[in-house]
Amino acid sequence: MLRSRRRPIRTCLGCGQTRPKLDMVRIVRSPEGEVVVDTSRGAKRNGRGAYVDPRSECIAALRASRRLSRELEVEIPEAVYDELSSIAAQRGATPSR
Ligand SMILES: [Zn+2]
Numbered sequence: 723m724l725r726s727r728r729r730p731i732r733t734c735l736g737c738g739q740t741r742p743k744l745d746m747v748r749i750v751r752s753p754e755g756e757v758v759v760d761t762s763r764g765a766k767r768n769g770r771g772a773y774v775d776p777r778s779e780c781i782a783a784l785r786a787s788r789r790l791s792r793e794l795e796v797e798i799p800e801a802v803y804d805e806l807s808s809i810a811a812q813r814g815a816t817p818s819r
Contacts, residue, residue, distance in 0.1 A: 732773040735789045736780025746773040747809055749802065751794040759805045770794055774806065776813040781806045 730743040748760040752769045760771070772793045774780050784790050785803045 734775045734780055735772055735787075735793060736774050736777070736783040739775075741775060743773065745775070747776045747806060748773055749790060749794070749806070751796050755796055757794060757796060757798055757802050759802060759809065761809070776806075776810045778807065778810045781810050 731740045732743045732746055733740050734746065748771050749757065750760045750769045750771045751757050770793075772790055774784050774790075781803065784806070788798075790802075791798045
């Protein structure tokens with residue numbers, strides 16, 4: 723029997739689109755209530771996670787909507803958004819068209 727290839731898909735909290743998980747950035751709330759951007763790829767941190775596209779539009783939307791705060795059920799420090807923005811800036815270094 724053929725098995726369809728499984729590609730984990732997650733929803734971006736910024737734009738609401740679904741995308742391959744590997745293309746996204748994970749934000750984790752640790753059991754201690756600390757919110758961190760999980761840049762470890764693969765080596766998973768424990769805790770409740772949320773995903774966002776590493777795109778400045780998505781980060782801006784996320785910041786404005788406070789969806790992340792609701793999703794992780796904790797206040798999100800500004801530093802987390804700043805870190806996401808800098809990740810987006812790095813990844814967005816590819817020239818568009
Ligand atoms: Zn998005």
